[in-house]
Amino acid sequence: MSMTDLSPMPSKSYLTDPPGLRAWLLTQDHKRIGLMFLALISTAIGLGAIFGLLIRTELTLPGPTIVSSGHIYNRLFTLHGTIMIFLFIIPSMPASFGNYVLPLMLGARDVAFPRLNLASLYLYAGGLVFFLLVLVFGGVDTGWTFYTPYSTRTAAPVILAVVGVFILGFSSIFTGINFLVTIHTMRPAGMDWFRMPLFLWALYGTAIIQVLATPVLAITLLLLAAERTLGIGIFDPALGGDPILFQHFFWFYSHPAVYIMILPAMGIVTEVISVFSRKHIFGYKFIAYSSLAIALIGFLVWGHHMFVSSQSPLVGMIFSALTFAVAIPSAIKVFNWLATMYKGSITLAPPMCFALIFIFLFGVGGLTGLFLGALAIDVHVHDTAFVVAHFHYTMAGGALMGFLAGLYYWWPKITGRMYSIALGQIAALTIFIGFNLTYFPQFIIGSRGMPRRYFDYTRLLEAHPEFTFYQILSTIGGFLLVGGLVLVAFTLLRSLVVGPKASQNPWGAATLEWQCDSPPPHQNAAAPALVGDCYDFDNFQFDEKTRSYVKLP
Amino acid sequence: MTEPHPPSTQSNDDGHPSAHLAHHFNTPRQQYDSARLGMWIFLMTEVLFFGGLFCAYAVFRANNPAIFVDGHHFLDKPLGAVNTVVLIFSSLTMALAVRAAQLGRRRSLVGLLTVTLLCGLAFLGVKAVEYKHKWDHHMVPGQARIAYWFSHEAAPEPRKEFRPEETYVRERLAAEGFESLTQAEYTERVEHLGTFMGIYFSLTALHAVHVIAGIGVIFWILIGAIRGRYGRQYFTPVDMVGLYWHLVDMIWIYLFPLLYLIH
Amino acid sequence: MEPSSPPCSQDCGEAPLAHVVEVRVLLAVFGALIVLTAITVAVSYFDFGALNLTVALGVATLKAAMVALWFMHLRYDGGLNAFVFLVGVVFLGLFLAITMLDSVQYHPNVQSWEQRK
Numbered sequence: 001m002s003m004t005d006l007s008p009m010p011s012k013s014y015l016t017d018p019p020g021l022r023a024w025l026l027t028q029d030h031k032r033i034g035l036m037f038l039a040l041i042s043t044a045i046g047l048g049a050i051f052g053l054l055i056r057t058e059l060t061l062p063g064p065t066i067v068s069s070g071h072i073y074n075r076l077f078t079l080h081g082t083i084m085i086f087l088f089i090i091p092s093m094p095a096s097f098g099n100y101v102l103p104l105m106l107g108a109r110d111v112a113f114p115r116l117n118l119a120s121l122y123l124y125a126g127g128l129v130f131f132l133l134v135l136v137f138g139g140v141d142t143g144w145t146f147y148t149p150y151s152t153r154t155a156a157p158v159i160l161a162v163v164g165v166f167i168l169g170f171s172s173i174f175t176g177i178n179f180l181v182t183i184h185t186m187r188p189a190g191m192d193w194f195r196m197p198l199f200l201w202a203l204y205g206t207a208i209i210q211v212l213a214t215p216v217l218a219i220t221l222l223l224l225a226a227e228r229t230l231g232i233g234i235f236d237p238a239l240g241g242d243p244i245l246f247q248h249f250f251w252f253y254s255h256p257a258v259y260i261m262i263l264p265a266m267g268i269v270t271e272v273i274s275v276f277s278r279k280h281i282f283g284y285k286f287i288a289y290s291s292l293a294i295a296l297i298g299f300l301v302w303g304h305h306m307f308v309s310s311q312s313p314l315v316g317m318i319f320s321a322l323t324f325a326v327a328i329p330s331a332i333k334v335f336n337w338l339a340t341m342y343k344g345s346i347t348l349a350p351p352m353c354f355a356l357i358f359i360f361l362f363g364v365g366g367l368t369g370l371f372l373g374a375l376a377i378d379v380h381v382h383d384t385a386f387v388v389a390h391f392h393y394t395m396a397g398g399a400l401m402g403f404l405a406g407l408y409y410w411w412p413k414i415t416g417r418m419y420s421i422a423l424g425q426i427a428a429l430t431i432f433i434g435f436n437l438t439y440f441p442q443f444i445i446g447s448r449g450m451p452r453r454y455f456d457y458t459r460l461l462e463a464h465p466e467f468t469f470y471q472i473l474s475t476i477g478g479f480l481l482v483g484g485l486v487l488v489a490f491t492l493l494r495s496l497v498v499g500p501k502a503s504q505n506p507w508g509a510a511t512l513e514w515q516c517d518s519p520p521p522h523q524n525a526a527a528p529a530l531v532g533d534c535y536d537f538d539n540f541q542f543d544e545k546t547r548s549y550v551k552l553p
Numbered sequence: 554m555t556e557p558h559p560p561s562t563q564s565n566d567d568g569h570p571s572a573h574l575a576h577h578f579n580t581p582r583q584q585y586d587s588a589r590l591g592m593w594i595f596l597m598t599e600v601l602f603f604g605g606l607f608c609a610y611a612v613f614r615a616n617n618p619a620i621f622v623d624g625h626h627f628l629d630k631p632l633g634a635v636n637t638v639v640l641i642f643s644s645l646t647m648a649l650a651v652r653a654a655q656l657g658r659r660r661s662l663v664g665l666l667t668v669t670l671l672c673g674l675a676f677l678g679v680k681a682v683e684y685k686h687k688w689d690h691h692m693v694p695g696q697a698r699i700a701y702w703f704s705h706e707a708a709p710e711p712r713k714e715f716r717p718e719e720t721y722v723r724e725r726l727a728a729e730g731f732e733s734l735t736q737a738e739y740t741e742r743v744e745h746l747g748t749f750m751g752i753y754f755s756l757t758a759l760h761a762v763h764v765i766a767g768i769g770v771i772f773w774i775l776i777g778a779i780r781g782r783y784g785r786q787y788f789t790p791v792d793m794v795g796l797y798w799h800l801v802d803m804i805w806i807y808l809f810p811l812l813y814l815i816h
Numbered sequence: 817m818e819p820s821s822p823p824c825s826q827d828c829g830e831a832p833l834a835h836v837v838e839v840r841v842l843l844a845v846f847g848a849l850i851v852l853t854a855i856t857v858a859v860s861y862f863d864f865g866a867l868n869l870t871v872a873l874g875v876a877t878l879k880a881a882m883v884a885l886w887f888m889h890l891r892y893d894g895g896l897n898a899f900v901f902l903v904g905v906v907f908l909g910l911f912l913a914i915t916m917l918d919s920v921q922y923h924p925n926v927q928s929w930e931q932r933k
Contacts, residue, residue, distance in 0.1 A: 173598055176594075180594055182587075184590060212597075212601060215602035223605070223609070223755065229698065230694050231714070232751035233694075233751055240748045242613075244918070249609075252911055315921060585834065593897040593900045596901065598904075600905060611912055611915075612915060616919060616926075644846075644883060647887070655833075788833075796888055803884070810872035811876075
């Protein structure tokens, strides 16, 4: 078969059936909803990346570079953070890939509550609109953490921002409810809990966090808005309130939120590592339970963001100990992935490249988290570039890489087009080099005292003249990283135009979503009567004619 | 754990696919179980939502009990008790309404839902009386700001200051045995009162918003009941609204002693 | 209107989707809730010192449990729904406990600042 098969897409897939704009806007088809989420989320990361590059450009040289005052710089990093966290990473994998793949992996016809799913999409769009309004009104300058009393007093449009986040929170909660119920009640006969793909365990853990933690964020933001408008004195000391209480409230959500970000990525990595090593996943139950453990223990460590806030030493010690505990399930996953790859038959297709990048970068990020979890060290590196590097290694080096792995993995299924493997690999390499060049120097300067959220570090140069050099390196890396992301977009969008038609199962995976056409039809097929082991690759053979893996009887 | 549901071609009695069975569910049982589980998860999110406010309450009360001891003198215990009884009664009628829907008794269902609706409105009526009383004595947090929104007179400065009507406050405190307070003592009590009112209004207003939403969905169910939409085979919406309404009642069951019955 | 027959359990063509609670059970629960409310109000006129809050919350929890078990029919559902609800309550409890522990621990700092004001 010709490699450049430009034959038209199957005439009837979920993309074209049912036709018309109204059918898309009012769809209850999880595939369409997932795709629309993917489109919106991609614009969010673009917007967030622009602010990131502005930050990097400003920091390249000491003193004002492109920004004239701290007031403007405050808005840049706040917008970068809020957009990336609330509009990109938190919804990214559950709302796009989760929605798309969950019912297919279960052989279900849709999620449990399709209309709630559509509501989730519109809530996300609503939140996005509020953020655009925030931009129109000059942006917020409080940091994405909205600490009081600054956030209760600043003239910036804080209320618009918190309303936007509130709405996005409900989008997240609805997705969580949908996934929990779907996994509980809509598994096919023969797929008990321990025969489910591990990506679903990851989504299950994520959904637990989404429904337990997000409501607390909602009430926190509501109280913040009430304090700003009506002077209800819960958080502002001038009104009789307690600013540390705000931090407890805020971090009770925001720490579990980082597990919302990372768990789906870990789930994707699990799938990808197994498929591209042609080897059964090692330690299925350990990985499944570790997803739950991360979700649950992750609720008990929020105070590690507050070690220097005047939180009591007793509670600081409790949180520090629990923080060390939460690292363990993540480490278990890493060991299982490596054991899966051992003596496997590894193919470095782009999804696998990103999965491997994930393991490395998340490893660095996770280990540096232990530094931060130790009370004595944290006193020195809190609010420095060290923290910035740590969370970028975990959130961007972790979650974003997982997202890209998933994007490359499921792209043929979602669009029915295959992309250039070589271009994908080049993009992965560019991103890997760019990422490390951007953030590793920040560990160095952070540990030497470079503060975060500072735009002018001239006064630090006397003691640390090398800061400028590392900042320049970091900026070069930043542009390289974004260049790599642009290359990812180019590779994938190009495939829509010149890419060959994708086969049903180009990667040889054994989970159910690969049993239908690429792209799938509007109606999902029912699950087969006998659900096999979704990590059993023994009976697969690559059929040259269809360029698809086929399961031999 | 829920058992997986096997696919089936199960339909209602006359062999046609059940009109009430959504396309993505295999059996009515699966659909019903999913709806219930989804609703319970949503109720749990509501518990955590209010829970944040309860946490603020707990922290303030643990560190400064005087806030609450001073504050609760200004709440009307009998009215609070009346509201508690009204909500509990409305929970009873709601539970009976769900039962009527399950048994296909349309007229009972309509009647019981109407009573529940009226109880909800009565609750809001009592709350309105309480709030009006607070408003009249300038005890609503941000009252000056709210008044400005509606009347557009010059914005008062500082806009957030809590300044209740002094004669009323002194009179109320005197009635509880705190007579002839010095200016310093009075100011301290007003500070406490300000914090208390902030917490009181946050809790009860958020609860009232949920009552209003509950009234809305009960009204929607009522319309459906009048049109005969619910019966033995399909009563899920009534059941779901019922669960929500009971939660609203449960939250008030906690609010009442915590706000009104302090020593 | 249908005659008041007992809820069908075997002969109605399909298994009933949910247990139908008897009227007398609902009325009994209602009665108990009113009695408990009266007790709470009555008790509030006496001072038990440190036990005040415990008694108030204890009675409230009993009432809430009765609403959940019978009005919301958790008593008749499978265990999952109750488990879901309890998980929320447990995590709320953890949130409250740790936040209060911290707040009570650093309160002396706040008090000494207030005194110096």
